[in-house]
Amino acid sequence: MRAATGVWRWRHNPLRRTTDLVEAWVALTAVVLLVLAVPAAGWISGARTDASLQRSVQAQYRLRQPTTAVVVRLADTPAPGLTSPDSSGEQPVRRAVVARWTAPDGSSRTGTVAARRELAEPGASFRLWTDRDGRPVAAPMRPETAHGHAIAVGLLTAALAGVFVEAARRLVVRRLVHRRYERLDRAWAKAGPDWGRTGAGS
Structure with missing residues (x-):
């Protein structure tokens, strides 16, 4: 609103400089962009x-594919999902276990996977995601x-x-x-030598 007022105020003001009007239009354009274009860009x-x-x-x-895995025993080696640096935060709540599950083709598979600590006891079952070949993968x-x-x-x-x-x-x-400032400096340099002298028009 202030930007629009600034444009209107500078339209016929005798003290208006070209830069004043340009600045007011720039401010108004920025306001329109912030109100309309910026939210549109975020939404798109x-x-x-x-x-x-x-x-x-x-x-x-x-x-x-989801399947049910049954814990056979605790694993002696870390599970693949717990060995990457990105999964370090999961180590306190997950443990490596040897589990048995059924692949999508119906065959039985056994391997080392990560399970939540409360489900890491032998005989416990938990949900496991596998690819089409029956290999454990991250949940979608x-x-x-x-x-x-x-x-x-x-x-x-x-x-x-x-x-x-x-x-x-x-x-x-x-x-x-x-x-x-450049224009003011030039005007001052032009009028400076005669400023304040008698008969210099000051």
């Missing part, structure tokens, strides 16, 4: 990300998790777009102010 980015992630979720559910991403990631991407995109708009506005205003 989030919607596209969500659509892409939902397709990935559907593909994961098609390629991965949940649809609501994909929605959460998409929302985060949309918010981040909107924030970055807002920062870009404000940075561009500040850069333009800075150049306008610099131009004003």
Whole structure:
């Protein structure tokens, strides 16, 4: 609102400089972009990300099958899912066990997998996801998790777009102010030698 008022105020003001009007228009443009374009950019980015992630979720559910695994005993070696640096946070709540499960083709499989500590006792059963060949894989991403990631991407995109708009506005205003000072310096240099002298028109 202040930007629009600034444009109107500078339209017929006798003290108006060209840079004043340009600055007011730049401010008004920035406000319009922040109100309309920035949220639109965030929404479009989030919607596209969500659509892409939902397709990935559907593909994961098609390629991965849930089955029930039965713990045979505790494992002597770490499970593959607990050896990567990214899974270090899961080590306190998960343990490596030797388990038996049924592959999608009906065959019986045995291997070392990660199970929650409360389900790591022999004879306990837990849900295990496998690929089409019966190998253990990570559980597919949940649809609501994909929605959460998409929302985060949309918010981040909107924030970055807002920062870009404000940075561009500040850069333009800075150049306008610099131009004003240059003009003032030239005018002062022209009038300076005669300023204050009798008959110099001051």
